[in-house]
Amino acid sequence: DIVMTQSPDSLAVSLGERATINCKSSQSVLYSSNNKNYLTWYQQKPGQPPKVVIYWASTRESGVPDRFSGSGSGTDFTLTISSLQAEDVAVYYCQQYYNTPVTFGQGTRLEIK
Amino acid sequence: EVQLVQSGAEVKKPGESLKISCKGSGYSFTSYWIGWVRQMPGKGLEWMGIIYPGDSETRYSPSFQGQVTISADKSISTAYLQWSSLKASDTAMYFCARPLDGRDGSGEYLYKYWGQGTLVTVSS
Numbered sequence: 001d002i003v004m005t006q007s008p009d010s011l012a013v014s015l016g017e018r019a020t021i022n023c024k025s026s027q028s029v030l031y032s033s034n035n036k037n038y039l040t041w042y043q044q045k046p047g048q049p050p051k052v053v054i055y056w057a058s059t060r061e062s063g064v065p066d067r068f069s070g071s072g073s074g075t076d077f078t079l080t081i082s083s084l085q086a087e088d089v090a091v092y093y094c095q096q097y098y099n100t101p102v103t104f105g106q107g108t109r110l111e112i113k
Numbered sequence: 114e115v116q117l118v119q120s121g122a123e124v125k126k127p128g129e130s131l132k133i134s135c136k137g138s139g140y141s142f143t144s145y146w147i148g149w150v151r152q153m154p155g156k157g158l159e160w161m162g163i164i165y166p167g168d169s170e171t172r173y174s175p176s177f178q179g180q181v182t183i184s185a186d187k188s189i190s191t192a193y194l195q196w197s198s199l200k201a202s203d204t205a206m207y208f209c210a211r212p213l214d215g216r217d218g219s220g221e222y223l224y225k226y227w228g229q230g231t232l233v234t235v236s237s
Contacts, residue, residue, distance in 0.1 A: 001175075031219075040223055042158075049208050049227035050158065055220070093158055097212075097222035101174040102148070102160040 002026050002096050006105035012113040019081040021108045023094035028074045031098065038098035041070055041079045043090045044107075050093060054079060086112060115139040117147075117209050117228035124234045125199050132195035133231045135209030142190035143167035144215045148224060149183060149194050153205045161207075164192055165216055199235045206230045 003026040013019040021041075029038045037057035042050035052061045054070035057077055067082045081088055089112060094105040120134040135147060149161040162173035166185040173183070185192040192209060209228040213220035 034219060036219060038219075038223075044158075049210075049230055050224070051227075052223070052225055055213070055223055055225075061225075095158075095224075097220070097224075100160075100163070100172055100222065101176075102222050104158040104160065107157045 001101055002029065002098065002103050004094055004096055004103050004105040006092075006094060006108050008108060009106065010109040010111065012111045013081075013084045014113045015086065016083050017113075019084050019088070019110055021079045021092050021094075021110070023072075023077045023079070023105050025075045025077075025096055029096045029098040030074050037073055037077070038096055039070075039072070039077050040095050040097060042093045042095065043088075044093065045090045053092075081110075084110075084112070115211065115226045117211060117226055119207075119209060119228040119231045122232040122234070124236070126237055127199055127201055127235055129199050129235075130195070130197050131199055131233065132193050133207060133233065135192045135194075135228050137190045137192070137211065140211075143187050145211050146216060146221060147185065147192040148210045148212070148222070149181075149192075150208045150210060150224075151177075151205045152208065152230075161194070163222075166190075166192065167216075199233075201235050201237075203233060204235045206232050 007022045039057040041054040044050045058070045091107045146163045148163040151159045161177040164171045164183045166187045182195045210224035211226040213223045213225045
């Protein structure tokens with residue numbers, strides 16, 4: 001199984017400041033035949049199902065504010081929120097969809113400082 | 114509009130059986146995997162397994178193999194997750210989810226659409 005490890009486990013950032021969450025996979029999730037990274041980021045707010053914010057490691061989902069961006073390739077990935085807003089408070093998960101079993105990171109709780 | 118609507122919350126006793134459901138609409142139900150994801154109280158997301166309703170191909174996470182059964186009835190566009198003998202440790206929220214792409218598509222395990230979740234509480 002591919003193990004996904006996020007850091008940090010929790011993060012407190014001031015409104016308007018940058019938030020950065022990291023995700024590392026135990027093996028590459030870059031598929032050589034199409035040069036795509038099979039890595040997505042979800043946002044989960046209390047009482048709600050997860051919601052895709054970034055997929056293919058760097059493609060922003062439709063309707064997601066452009067302050068959200070994703071980067072990285074192979075085994076190391078980053079989700080960045082350039083200017084934190086109150087509505088961004090949530091738990092963020094990375095997930096690899098390179099193969100089954102699909103695996104998630106343990107989650108990063110993002111709060112306002 | 115793609116929708117996944119799950120059955121309501123359940124309260125059960127240890128040893129009882131349970132089957133929860135996930136009804137898909139707004140798309141061709143037989144052309145996409147349906148996955149099940151567990152979230153224990155205050156914890157993260159765990160992938161349990163998937164079913165392809167078109168031919169009932171099923172895959173399980175090793176962690177859940179033998180613990181649950183995933184099935185589907187394509188005539189009513191509904192997938193199921195069932196337990197034959199519940200344990201207290203099965204207390205969790207369970208989500209169904211549909212991926213971006215159909216089987217063999219590059220996004221076949223990228224979960225774009227989610228049900229609202231079914232809370233299962235197992236307590237004596």
